[in-house]
Amino acid sequence: MSPPHPLVPPSGRPTPTRVDRPDVSFVIPVYNAEPWLEACVVSALAQTQVHVEVICVDDGSTDRSREILRRLAQADPRVTIIDQPNSGQSVARNRGLDAATGRYLVYLDSDDYWSADVLSKLVRRADREHLDVLMFDCAAFPEGDIDETTWRWYSTYYQRSRPYVRSRSGAQLMADMRRNTDYRPHVGLYLARTGYVRDTSMRFIPGIVHQDNPYTFRLLLNARRVAHLAVDAYARRIRPGSTITSLTSERSAKGYFLSFVEMNREVAARELPVDITDPIHNIVGYVWEGARKQFSLLSDQAVDEIGELDRSADAVAAFNSLKTGVPPAFWSR
Secondary structure, three states, rough: HHHOOOOOOOOOOOOOOOOOOOEEEEEEEEEEOOOHHHHHHHHHHOOOOEEEEEEEEEEEEOOOHHHHHHHHHHHOOOEEHHHOOOOOOHHHHHHHHHOOOOEEEEEOOOOOOOOOOOHHHHHHHHHHHHEEEEEEEEEEEEOOOOOOHHHHOOOOOOOOOHHHHOOEEEEHHHHHHHHHOOOOOHHHHHHEHHHHHHHHOOOOOOOOOOOHHHHHHHHHHOOOOOOEEEEEEEEEEEEEOOOOOOHHHHHHHHHHHHHHHHHHHHHHHHOOOHHHHHHHOOOOOOHHHHHHHHHOOOHHHHHHHHOOOOHHHHHHHHHHHHOOOOOOOOOOO
């Protein structure tokens, strides 16, 4: 499968300028992304008919990523560089969120890119319908030696089976997508209103993988107006050594466990409409199932160490359900 082409700025464009209140802030966590970083950043800068800023958080890279970022920032004032010691993707995204000045927010991974000039269309739709979140789709492509099973899973994973045109609550859209097996938590697949994100006190959990699960779940669950545009704006690189292809069972189990605890708390804190309760619970239950599968691959000592990460009563109950393999009462597979 040929990869989609990353966008490049149109030839003959005016000298780029930075505005005080851009339409969209791209937040890009960067760690040793030298082979892909320039295409990633340039694809965000290439969006037309819309004001953007690109916030790159260098997470202690040891390759030439910092040099590439410095060169890009010198050439385009819309690029901002934030340096931090290596602290992980969650901390980098939180730093970028804190620094964002755009009306809307988009997350972009440094080995991925945007392949379609559709950001202005997304912004117009979000403005017109007063949306908190506007979701879109993604085309995945393989790079390097990816095993057949992994690629079979991800080749169409990020593309929904149908459009969800009508705006509705985030909880309702999650439920509708879940019923059609179209729910995807990846944080790169939506445009979110920055004020809404901050009003909801959204944060990524530091130090874990699978952090997309609780973040996106909470973002949508609290949103009053959400819609979907069936366009492949995002290009997702499936490669050896990436976060999703190089997970250890211990890291995965820890991430799923803490994600499940946070998502379970979100559900427990509200009374869901009857017609969407089951699919929302089902989303949480599948994160529990992900944790249970990883727990089964670990030693008893490693499992117990994960249980020490959070000793609050609800987390202990969640841990015990995972250790015994007895699913939460609300979850019907």
